[in-house]
Structures are given as structure tokens and as C-alpha cells.
Amino acid sequence: MKLTHFALSLVLAFGLAEAKAERLVIKGSDTLGAKLVPQLAEHFKAEHPGTTFDIAAEGSTTGIAAIIDGTAEIGMSSRRAKSSEVGAATAKGRNMKPTIVAYDGIAVIVNSANPVKTLTKKQVEQIFAGDVADWSAVGGSGGKISIYTRNTSSGTYSEFKELAMKKRDYAKSSQKMAGNEQIAAEVGKNPSGVGYVGMAYTKASGVKVVSIDGATPSVKSVQDHSYPYWRPTFYYTNGEASGLAKQFLDFTVGPGGQKIVAQVGFVPVK
Amino acid sequence: MLTKKFVLIAIIITFFVPKMSMFAQDAGALLDLLVRKKLITDQEAEEVRAELTKEAATTSGGKWKLSSPITEIELYGDARLRYQYNGGQTGDNSPLARSANGIAGKDDWQERERERYRLRLGLRGTLVDDWFFGIRFETNTNPRSTNVTFGDDSGVNGPFSKDSDRINVGQAYLGYKGFRDVTLTAGRMPNPLVTTPMVWDPDINPEGLAEQWKHTYNFEFGGGSTTASAESYSKEGGKGFVAPAPSEPFKLKLDLFVNFTQFIYDDANPENPLGPRARNSAGAGAATHQTGQLIPNTDAFLLAWQAGARLTFPKNIFLQIAPTIYNYTGNGDTFNIHYQGGSPFVTNAVSLAQNQTGINSLLVFDMPWEIGWKVGELPMHVFGDFSVNLEGDDRATAAGHPGFGDERYAYQVGLGVGQLKQKHDWQIDVAYQHSEQYALDPNLVDDDIFDGRQNMHGIIVRAGYALSDAVIFNVTWNYGWRINDNLGTGGTPIAIGINPLDQYQFFVADLNIKF
Numbered sequence: 037m038k039l040t041h042f043a044l045s046l047v048l049a050f051g052l053a054e055a056k057a058e059r060l061v062i063k064g065s066d067t068l069g070a071k072l073v074p075q076l077a078e079h080f081k082a083e084h085p086g087t088t089f090d091i092a093a094e095g096s097t098t099g100i101a102a103i104i105d106g107t108a109e110i111g112m113s114s115r116r117a118k119s120s121e122v123g124a125a126t127a128k129g130r131n132m133k134p135t136i137v138a139y140d141g142i143a144v145i146v147n148s149a150n151p152v153k154t155l156t157k158k159q160v161e162q163i164f165a166g167d168v169a170d171w172s173a174v175g176g177s178g179g180k181i182s183i184y185t186r187n188t189s190s191g192t193y194s195e196f197k198e199l200a201m202k203k204r205d206y207a208k209s210s211q212k213m214a215g216n217e218q219i220a221a222e223v224g225k226n227p228s229g230v231g232y233v234g235m236a237y238t239k240a241s242g243v244k245v246v247s248i249d250g251a252t253p254s255v256k257s258v259q260d261h262s263y264p265y266w267r268p269t270f271y272y273t274n275g276e277a278s279g280l281a282k283q284f285l286d287f288t289v290g291p292g293g294q295k296i297v298a299q300v301g302f303v304p305v306k
Numbered sequence: 307m308l309t310k311k312f313v314l315i316a317i318i319i320t321f322f323v324p325k326m327s328m329f330a331q332d333a334g335a336l337l338d339l340l341v342r343k344k345l346i347t348d349q350e351a352e353e354v355r356a357e358l359t360k361e362a363a364t365t366s367g368g369k370w371k372l373s374s375p376i377t378e379i380e381l382y383g384d385a386r387l388r389y390q391y392n393g394g395q396t397g398d399n400s401p402l403a404r405s406a407n408g409i410a411g412k413d414d415w416q417e418r419e420r421e422r423y424r425l426r427l428g429l430r431g432t433l434v435d436d437w438f439f440g441i442r443f444e445t446n447t448n449p450r451s452t453n454v455t456f457g458d459d460s461g462v463n464g465p466f467s468k469d470s471d472r473i474n475v476g477q478a479y480l481g482y483k484g485f486r487d488v489t490l491t492a493g494r495m496p497n498p499l500v501t502t503p504m505v506w507d508p509d510i511n512p513e514g515l516a517e518q519w520k521h522t523y524n525f526e527f528g529g530g531s532t533t534a535s536a537e538s539y540s541k542e543g544g545k546g547f548v549a550p551a552p553s554e555p556f557k558l559k560l561d562l563f564v565n566f567t568q569f570i571y572d573d574a575n576p577e578n579p580l581g582p583r584a585r586n587s588a589g590a591g592a593a594t595h596q597t598g599q600l601i602p603n604t605d606a607f608l609l610a611w612q613a614g615a616r617l618t619f620p621k622n623i624f625l626q627i628a629p630t631i632y633n634y635t636g637n638g639d640t641f642n643i644h645y646q647g648g649s650p651f652v653t654n655a656v657s658l659a660q661n662q663t664g665i666n667s668l669l670v671f672d673m674p675w676e677i678g679w680k681v682g683e684l685p686m687h688v689f690g691d692f693s694v695n696l697e698g699d700d701r702a703t704a705a706g707h708p709g710f711g712d713e714r715y716a717y718q719v720g721l722g723v724g725q726l727k728q729k730h731d732w733q734i735d736v737a738y739q740h741s742e743q744y745a746l747d748p749n750l751v752d753d754d755i756f757d758g759r760q761n762m763h764g765i766i767v768r769a770g771y772a773l774s775d776a777v778i779f780n781v782t783w784n785y786g787w788r789i790n791d792n793l794g795t796g797g798t799p800i801a802i803g804i805n806p807l808d809q810y811q812f813f814v815a816d817l818n819i820k821f
Contacts, residue, residue, distance in 0.1 A: 116352070116356075119362060122356070122359045122360050123364075123371070126363050126364060131360070134352045136348055205436070208436075208484055268352065
């Protein structure tokens with residue numbers, strides 16, 4: 037009897053331990069969260085059974101905000117935290133610590149049928165700021181330019197404004213999309229469309245990448261920074277990561293994770 | 307690597323702590339250089355960047371928070387100390403009354419001297435999606451002045467009383483610039499019209515709506531080589547040819563602009579009263595046969611339509627004109643009594659008591675203009691303004707002077723040398739101004755010129771010197787005479803309680819500080 041009770045208790049304890057699976061909440065960038073991080077999570081789960089992930093990819097701003105208010109262990113971001121965000125974190129006793137997990141090149145894409153193959157940096161600024169409204173002004177065959185951008189919570193929105201537009205405002209006519217895949221889908225359907233996406237999203241059907249001053253986004257051009265719109269992407273944590281967050285972060289920047297980074301279409305950290 | 311990172315942070319913080327908030331923003335280029343030189347890795351650079359940003363956020367500068375819709379903000383203002391003299395004289399043929407204590411006689415001078423200050427403090431900025439805003443606080447409640455006189459309110463609470471030293475909202479406006487070349491503004495705003503002090507006092511901030519359009523056209527004429535190549539000789543190559551330098555094209559810049567405004571001049575309150583509408587009481591408007599008339603219950607608006615151009619030639623030569631029509635609609639309930647403007651044939655007190663503010667029969671065509679050029683490095687300009695009240699006949703008739711409808715013109719012409727832009731700059735402007743009794747709205751004209759009166763002409767001289775980029779010393783002097791001896795000098799007296807003014811003198815010395 038005593039042995040049965042003891043065995044039963046052991047089974048129950050073990051079962052409870054198994055039922056209390058570890059859960060990691062990750063919020064933020066669509067660039068990282070739409071493809072890369074889910075794939076990383078799947079591989080991590082294979083090596084760490086019982087781990088669950090809660091991934092929400094609604095834009096880098098939401099990821100940084102989640103670290104500030106403590107609703108996520110990892111905040112994905114395709115931009116650096118602003119000083120106001122760092123200040124808000126400090127005020128709440130939080131420490132925004134960035135870890136570079138991959139590099140990316142923001143690619144300017146047009147519809148496959150568009151004859152434009154190359155643009156200068158000035159032309160890119162003029163197109164997205166609305167100074168130039170017709171494809172004929174930049175060597176195309178004519179037609180009103182339809183601009184697709186990300187929305188204001190997107191890190192890619194902010195980074196492209198910084199890198200390509202000298203911080204100018206986007207054209208009033210630009211249409212705001214929720215994610216990279218949406219932009220790629222719209223440009224792929226619209227012969228007059230132009231937009232920007234992370235490198236991992238340039239293989240969508242119906243789109244092609246234009247070179248910028250002769251440079252196209254590639255592993256080499258991003259690593260040696262010769263592509264003008266290269267950028268680091270980050271996991272933000274509250275100080276040094278610990279527990280499951282540290283394990284996942286270490287996996288991401290380790291050989292296994294970086295192999296997945298390259299497979300998805302990002303540029304591994306050296 | 308970790309040690310190297312913290313040494314780097316320590317060095318940066320040690321040398322740049324006093325300017326941490328600024329340096330955090332500038333550190334990017336330095337860190338990028340260190341990464342390119344392979345002295346630190348990207349990850350180390352990001353960690354240093356994050357540390358610097360965190361440090362900056364804890365400084366006093368870093369604690370400033372602006373709401374997220376603000377994309378740009380500017381704090382600005384100015385303070386001024388002023389010595390002011392006003393003097394006016396009655397004529398030798400008016401007024402009628404014999405001089406007594408407080409009663410003006412013939413050839414009688416009234417003079418005032420004041421020590422004054424003003425303060426204007428403003429905030430203006432841009433918001434997301436092409437919106438903008440501005441607010442400015444100013445001393446003095448008078449729309450045509452921001453000056454406060456030292457010691458003028460001692461009788462209220464004793465010496466150094468603060469009764470007149472109040473802050474008022476001078477400007478409060480918002481606007482939209484999202485349409486190409488177009489600016490829309492609403493509220494209490496800086497005057498959007500191109501004008502001169504002959505028509506508008508520069509201190510007035512009108513209230514209402516403004517729509518502005520401006521576009522720049524650039525032209526180039528000629529250019530390229532037009533002469534034959536010249537022969538040249540060299541030791542090595544013998545005879546050769548030198549291509550002449552291509553001639554510069556002639557460049558012209560044309561700015562076209564259009565400004566429309568709808569200003570609320572007077573709000574009638576109420577539009578729908580309890581009981582029957584009020585009428586002018588006995589005495590009110592008696593001289594203009596308006597006693598007993600219904601007081602208007604609609605607002606008065608000042609509408610302006612302006613279309614202008616500025617042509618800029620090479621070598622800093624420019625020409626600008628801005629023809630404008632001012633149209634007043636409605637009378638409101640404050641300015642509905644017809645303008646009279648005073649008379650030399652009554653006592654000074656009776657003359658002053660005649661209506662000086664009515665806006666009846668004003669349809670004014672105005673054209674300010676300016677031509678500028680440089681002699682060597684010295685900027686020069688001629689400038690002026692011309693106005694005519696197209697309803698001058700009606701205005702004179704309503705004032706009780708049907709034969710004086712021709713007193714409807716105002717003009718100014720002047721010459722200026724120099725320009726106040728930076729330390730040690732100087733500028734002198736000399737102008738002649740002529741403003742007839744029924745030409746302009748007496749409520750808007752610059753009250754520093756001839757006490758803001760009509761039926762006056764004279765000389766205006768202004769000189770300024772920049773003691774530093776932000777501090778300017780100015781003197782202004784004007785001397786005016788009455789134009790038509792059969793009429794008063796209309797307009798609310800600002801400093802001198804005489805109507806008609808036969809002669810007037812004004813002098814101010816200002817020390818201005820801009821920030």
C-alpha cells in the first residue's frame with residue numbers, strides 16, 4: 037500500500053512537472069516574427085520538448101513596448117530603441133539590452149513587369165516622399181507610382197525613413213500595409229507598385245528587386261555594408277537574458293540558429 | 307572584448323558627460339567608424355550605443371518629453387526695452403475753445419515720455435501628417451502694441467504694481483500644409499498678408515482663416531560656349547587650342563503667391579437677442595443720423611484677396627509687388643457707427659468724441675512693393691505702398707463731408723540701406739508717408755506712425771545696429787503734418803489727445819533681444 041501510494045505520488049509529481057511546460061513570450065517585429073523566429077522556435081522546441089512559444093509580430097514598436105511594460109521576455113525589433121523608449125524603460129526600472137541576431141538589407145521591390153531595374157538613392161527618396169509621381173521620371177514606361185509602405189509601428193518603416201528618405205515624411209498617397217508579405221503581395225499584383233521589404237521576403241511571386249546605385253541586397257553586400265539600406269535586427273531583453281529567454285537567445289545567435297537565419301534569407305551575424 | 311567595451315564607455319562618458327544628451331545622438335558616426343576599423347564588433351557598438359542612450363535619458367536634457375505627434379518644436383521670443391517720446395500740437399486756427407487746464411488751445415503742445423518694455427514668448431512646431439501649430443504670449447492687451455509702461459499702474463497697488471504687467475495670448479493657431487504649395491491656417495495668427503505699416507500695424511495678429519498658395523518657377527536663359535576656341539602654345543605639344551569657358555546662363559526666379567483671408571473683425575453678440583433688437587441710443591450716431599437705428603446683429607468680417615509676385619534676378623536684385631483688395635462685410639455691433647474722424651471747427655473734446663473707428667464704406671485697393679539690389683556687398687532697397695479706398699465718396703459723405711471724397715489715397719515711398727542679419731550689421735530706412743482722411747481703416751494702421759492717425763503726412767526714419775547676432779539697437783523718428791486743414795485727423799488717439807493734430811513728433815530708442 038505504502039509503495040503504491042509512493043509510486044502514485046511520483047507519477048503525479050512527474051506528470052505535474054511535465055504539464056507545467058515552459059512558455060516564452062516574444063513580441064515585436066514583423067520582419068523577424070513572420071518567418072524567422074517561428075522557424076527558430078520550431079527547431080528550439082524540437083531540442084527542448086515541452087517548451088511553448090507565444091509569438092506576436094505586430095511591429096518593432098510593440099516589441100520594445102512589451103519589454104518596457106514587462107509583457108514579453110524578448111522583444112523583436114528591426115530598429116534601435118529610441119531615446120524616449122529607453123527613457124521610459126529606465127523610468128520603470130528596466131534596462132533595454134540589445135542583441136544583434138541577424139542582419140538584413142531592406143530591398144526596394146517593383147512589379148516584375150516594370151522595366152525599371154535600377155534606381156539612385158535620390159530617386160528612391162523622391163519616389164517615397166512623393167516628389168516624383170510617375171514612372172517615366174525614373175526611366176519607367178509611364179504610369180502613376182503606387183507606393184506601399186509599412187505602418188507606423190513598424191521598425192522597417194522607421195529604418196527606411198532614416199536610411200533612404202533622410203527622415204522626410206512618406207508621400208501622402210502611400211498605402212500602409214501591416215507586414216512585409218502584404219507589401220510583397222500588393223506590389224506583385226500592381227504593375228505600378230513599389231515598396232520595400234526585408235531580404236527574406238524578396239522571393240514573393242510577381243516582384244523583383246531593384247539595385248540602388250548599382251548595389252543589390254546580398255549576404256556579401258550587407259556584411260560589408262556596401263548595400264546602403266543594410267541594418268542589424270535585434271532581440272531586446274530586460275538586462276541580461278535569463279532562463280528560457282537566455283537559452284533561446286543563445287540558440288538564435290549560435291551555429292544552429294544562424295544556419296536557420298541564412299536559410300530563411302537573412303544575413304548571419306559574423 | 308567586454309573590458310574594451312567598458313573602457314570605451316568610460317572614456318566617452320568622462321569626456322562628454324556635460325553634453326551627454328547631444329553626444330548620444332552623435333555617437334553613431336564614431337561607433338560606426340570603430341566598427342569599420344574592426345576595433346569593436348557590431349554587438350559591442352550596439353551595447354555602447356544603448357548605454358549612451360540610457361545615460362542621456364537620465365540627464366536633464368534627456369528628460370524632456372514631447373508628445374509623439376510633435377515632429378519639430380521651436381521655442382522663440384524677444385524682449386525689448388524702449389524709451390518713447392510722443393508730441394503733438396494743435397493748429398493755429400483750431401480748436402475753438404480757449405486753452406485752460408486740460409483744455410487744448412491753439413498752437414498747444416501735448417507731450418509724453420515713457421520708459422517701456424515688452425516680452426513675447428512663443429512656441430511653434432510641426433506635427434505628423436503635415437499639421438503645424440503656434441502659440442505666443444505677449445504683454446499688453448492692445449492689439450497694436452505689446453509695450454508696457456514702467457510705473458503706469460502705481461496707483462493701483464502702489465509702486466511696481468503688476469496690474470499692467472499681464473501676459474496675454476497674442477497668437478494661437480493651427481494649420482495644415484499637406485497640399486502641395488498650399489498652407490491653411492486658422493486661429494489667431496501672424497499676419498499672412500504681404501503689407502506695410504501704412505496699412506497694418508505689425509503688432510496685430512488677426513483672427514480667422516487664411517489660405518495661402520506659393521509656387522516658385524526657375525528659369526535659365528542662354529549659357530554654354532558662344533565664342534571660337536583660342537590658340538595656345540606649349541613647349542611639349544606646340545600649337546594647340548584652348549576651349550573657352552562656357553558662359554553662365556541667365557537665371558531668374560519667379561515666386562508667385564496668392565493669399566486669401568477671412569478675418570472675424572467684430573463678433574456681434576447676440577445674433578438673436580431676447581426680445582426686440584436694440585437700437586442706437588439717443589446721442590449715439592447723432593452726428594451721422596444713426597440714432598435709433600437697429601444695432602447690427604451680424605458679425606463683421608475683413609476679407610482680403612492678395613495675388614503677388616517676387617522676381618529675383620542674378621546678383622541679389624529683386625522686385626516684389628502684392629496687389630490686394632480689402633473688403634469689409636457687415637458692421638458688427640462695435641463699429642457700426644459711421645466714421646467721422648474729428649473736426650477743426652469744434653472744441654478738441656467734441657472733435658475727439660466724434661466717431662474714430664467706424665468701418666463703413668471701406669473697399670481698399672492696396673499695393674505694397676519693393677525693389678532690392680546690392681552695391682558691392684551693401685544691400686539697398688526702395689520700397690513703398692499705394693492705397694485707394696474705392697468707396698471714398700460714400701465714406702466722406704457718411705462722415706458729413708460730401709465734397710471730400712477725393713481724400714481717399716494713401717501712399718508711402720522710401721529708401722533703405724543696409725540689412726540687420728548678424729553682429730555689426732546696420733540698416734537705415736527713410737520714408738515719406740501720406741495718408742488721407744478716408745483712405746484706410748484707422749483701427750489697423752501702425753500707431754507708431756503719426757499716432758495712428760489719418761489726414762497726416764510726413765517723414766519716417768529708422769536706423770538700427772546689431773550689437774550681436776541676437777541684440778539690436780534701433781531708433782525711430784517720425785514727424786508728421788496735417789494734410790487737409792478742413793478735416794480732423796481721424797483714428798483713436800494712442801498717445802496724444804488732440805484732434806486734429808496739426809503737427810506730430812515721435813521718437814523711440816529700442817534695445818531688442820531675440821532668442
